[in-house]
Amino acid sequence: MIKRGRGMACMWYPIGFTVAANPSAATVKVNTDGTATVLTGTVETGQGALTVLGQVAAEALGVATDDVHVVSADTDTTPMDTGAIASRTTYVTGNAVMLAAEKAREILFQAAATLLEVPSDQLEARDRKIQVLGFPSRSVDIGTVAQHSETVLGAPSIGSASYNPPTVPLDPETGQGKPFNTYVYATQIAEVEVDDETGEVEVKRIVAVHDCGTPINPMLVEGQIEGGISMGVGFALKEEILFKDGAQINPNLTNYIMPTSLDMPEIDVELVDNYDPTGPFGAKGAGEPTAVPTAAAIMNAIHDAVGVRMTSLPATSERVLGAIQELRAAS
Amino acid sequence: MATRTKDVQTDTEDLVTARESRAPAKQPLTLPADEPVVYPLQLPQSKTRLQTPAVGQRATRPDGRLHGLGQTQYIDDLTFPHMIHAKVLRSEHAHARIISVDTSVAAAMPGVLATLIGKEIPRNSFGPTLQDQPVLADDVVRHRGDGVAAVAAITEQLAADALEKIKVVYEPLQPVFDPLEALEDDAPRIHGGDTNIYASKVIKKGDVEKAFAEADHIFERRFQTQMVEHVPLEPHASIASWDGNGRVSIWSSLGRITLGREDLARTLELPQSKIRLIGTIVGGNFGGKNEITTEPILAMLSRKTGRPVKSVYTRGDEFISSTIRHPFTMDYKTGVMNDGTIVARKIRIILDGGAYCSWTGTTIGKGSILAPGPYNIDNIHVEAYAVYTNKTTTGAMRGFGAPQVCFAYESQMDDIAHKLGMDPLEIRLKNAFSEGSSSPTSQTLQAVAIKESLNQAAQLFGWKEWQA
Numbered sequence: 001m002i003k004r005g006r007g008m009a010c011m012w013y014p015i016g017f018t019v020a021a022n023p024s025a026a027t028v029k030v031n032t033d034g035t036a037t038v039l040t041g042t043v044e045t046g047q048g049a050l051t052v053l054g055q056v057a058a059e060a061l062g063v064a065t066d067d068v069h070v071v072s073a074d075t076d077t078t079p080m081d082t083g084a085i086a087s088r089t090t091y092v093t094g095n096a097v098m099l100a101a102e103k104a105r106e107i108l109f110q111a112a113a114t115l116l117e118v119p120s121d122q123l124e125a126r127d128r129k130i131q132v133l134g135f136p137s138r139s140v141d142i143g144t145v146a147q148h149s150e151t152v153l154g155a156p157s158i159g160s161a162s163y164n165p166p167t168v169p170l171d172p173e174t175g176q177g178k179p180f181n182t183y184v185y186a187t188q189i190a191e192v193e194v195d196d197e198t199g200e201v202e203v204k205r206i207v208a209v210h211d212c213g214t215p216i217n218p219m220l221v222e223g224q225i226e227g228g229i230s231m232g233v234g235f236a237l238k239e240e241i242l243f244k245d246g247a248q249i250n251p252n253l254t255n256y257i258m259p260t261s262l263d264m265p266e267i268d269v270e271l272v273d274n275y276d277p278t279g280p281f282g283a284k285g286a287g288e289p290t291a292v293p294t295a296a297a298i299m300n301a302i303h304d305a306v307g308v309r310m311t312s313l314p315a316t317s318e319r320v321l322g323a324i325q326e327l328r329a330a331s
Numbered sequence: 332m333a334t335r336t337k338d339v340q341t342d343t344e345d346l347v348t349a350r351e352s353r354a355p356a357k358q359p360l361t362l363p364a365d366e367p368v369v370y371p372l373q374l375p376q377s378k379t380r381l382q383t384p385a386v387g388q389r390a391t392r393p394d395g396r397l398h399g400l401g402q403t404q405y406i407d408d409l410t411f412p413h414m415i416h417a418k419v420l421r422s423e424h425a426h427a428r429i430i431s432v433d434t435s436v437a438a439a440m441p442g443v444l445a446t447l448i449g450k451e452i453p454r455n456s457f458g459p460t461l462q463d464q465p466v467l468a469d470d471v472v473r474h475r476g477d478g479v480a481a482v483a484a485i486t487e488q489l490a491a492d493a494l495e496k497i498k499v500v501y502e503p504l505q506p507v508f509d510p511l512e513a514l515e516d517d518a519p520r521i522h523g524g525d526t527n528i529y530a531s532k533v534i535k536k537g538d539v540e541k542a543f544a545e546a547d548h549i550f551e552r553r554f555q556t557q558m559v560e561h562v563p564l565e566p567h568a569s570i571a572s573w574d575g576n577g578r579v580s581i582w583s584s585l586g587r588i589t590l591g592r593e594d595l596a597r598t599l600e601l602p603q604s605k606i607r608l609i610g611t612i613v614g615g616n617f618g619g620k621n622e623i624t625t626e627p628i629l630a631m632l633s634r635k636t637g638r639p640v641k642s643v644y645t646r647g648d649e650f651i652s653s654t655i656r657h658p659f660t661m662d663y664k665t666g667v668m669n670d671g672t673i674v675a676r677k678i679r680i681i682l683d684g685g686a687y688c689s690w691t692g693t694t695i696g697k698g699s700i701l702a703p704g705p706y707n708i709d710n711i712h713v714e715a716y717a718v719y720t721n722k723t724t725t726g727a728m729r730g731f732g733a734p735q736v737c738f739a740y741e742s743q744m745d746d747i748a749h750k751l752g753m754d755p756l757e758i759r760l761k762n763a764f765s766e767g768s769s770s771p772t773s774q775t776l777q778a779v780a781i782k783e784s785l786n787q788a789a790q791l792f793g794w795k796e797w798q799a
Contacts (some may be wrong), residue, residue, distance in 0.1 A: 003799070004799045008741075008794070012700075025396050043586045045587060046612075051390060054385075062395050064383050073610030075603075075606070081587075082589065085587055085618065128383065173535070174535070175532065175713070186784050190790050207788050214552060217389060241559065243722060244426025251647045272784050273783075274778055288733070292737050294734075298658075311555065311742070312554070312556075315553070317616055
């Protein structure tokens, strides 16, 4: 008989390395037409990090995403970066890019101050213009300012900066301290169907509500969440490296079973409205945490459906059926 | 400095000789008419990329179009003049002493340009915390994924064939596969010393024993998780090219090039200025591509042959020799009051630490700190130990221990709710962090959104209305 169940799991997850310094540096160069180039040492590993970093630079310079080109991952040309690890790119590299863009912008403000005849601290960069705070009609096109700064004043608009999340080492005896500068939070709820005659579990639906601070690009956050859930479903129900005498016996995709698109549940994603003042424009991160609560939510849904507590992952059909039979024998 | 085993000019000759020795001549392939691919002059413009302010826009990715058109160049797509291919021979044993490695027959095969063993690597050890892992094992193999020799040949198939001609003599050592057995006094010591424990962590807050004595209910359970692989679509891949100035350029699927260059400078004993490391577009990382793998091997083979050398892992290599997720054995004991308030949590975690340390330091740290869950608990005691076993190297994987401990703490939360007759949502809301809460390490938390996520998810799911 098919039994339905629901289960929830929430989690917290830190951004960046545990205590250890994990800095990122960045350089932002504004071209004489107001477009810009970002240099970063991080690597695009498929998550859309370079798009996000471009959006951060664009925001600080008051231009559009398409105006910024991001150059990455070459030790001969790009500044140091601790890398695409520990869900740190948006927060740590993003902060470095924001600070570098602000330095480049400050050079533009100096130039614009002479053109607009106001002090440079009375200016803002918006909608591809440098404009007087509170008087948006008094403005100059950002390209004109960049051109003036570089070719008339001789001050090219280039900024470099770095960021490292502040931490406090953990006491070796008690583990007390400040290992990370910030954390994200999330809840996922799973709905499953369990066949109590075969132990087969089908995940029908997952609702995922994640906090990532300000979503720099909500579409990419949603992509991360859907990808994380697919890893979570595999961890919960299917994936396991098996050994015989120390040798893996299923090191291939025929016998190591991962969820495919056909195994994926319906997924509903929402983001929590949140703002972290320590992140770039309020952002934290979204990489790893998306895969964290999925298995727990599915196990709780299995418990709700058929009353068995799975204490060992993955909850394969054999294991679930075994637990159901044990429960029946005991009752 | 660079010694070439064969002259570059004999490339075509080698290839012809090698092919003739393997198979009868075939008819030349007829290719279809070369139709140029035409792209529209007017690119589709995405509004989200043109609007200001930029932050918050659902901006499309500039790399997405290139992926769709097949124009993204992964390492498998890159080729260089005179480029050759490398393969690594893996251990036949989970734990053994290497008596000898004889590559002479392989080296003499037509099309094979160079071989490499561990003793030829200037500094044959690496690792982000402990440098306990050899690039190619030269003394002891500690799991079946350890490389023992490498071959560079003019085709990938020839390199694979040559591996079969390498003779390795092993003296098998007693292996240990179960982390709990590896903790026993008479277990073989995988890295010498007097214990297989190579990392530990303690988090202590309040007084758990006193709180357990005062608690209305005690919940105890053991939870266990398995080994899983990242399975990126693109396996580990790199190309190394050593130039006439003694400078080496490496294209790699590595996700952290700054620290990767440090690792390469150390293993190759080169100044960092002599190494250029280029991170190509990576086809999936998930934590698995945060370690150097074949890069130093390819650099040495390129130095020996004067040719660019490429390696792309097979799916088998990816499973066996790249890092995987740590299995956790977790004992949870939780003290709860009748109203659902959690007053104490004591957790003991044993990490199956595999053959080498890799990113275990980060995994045990994050796993321990996160293990009590996002809850206000005044009395906490977490202790965790990572133990060497003769299995695949456990390293960084999406969540660094968090999915493992979340499975345990959230399963137990439902056990508690069930026993006390509370709604799983209510018991979480009752105990969850709020702004300014104190974490298990007594950090004051800011920008906390756990209750918001719980309420919003319950709303979106229809938790209150739901019926089985």
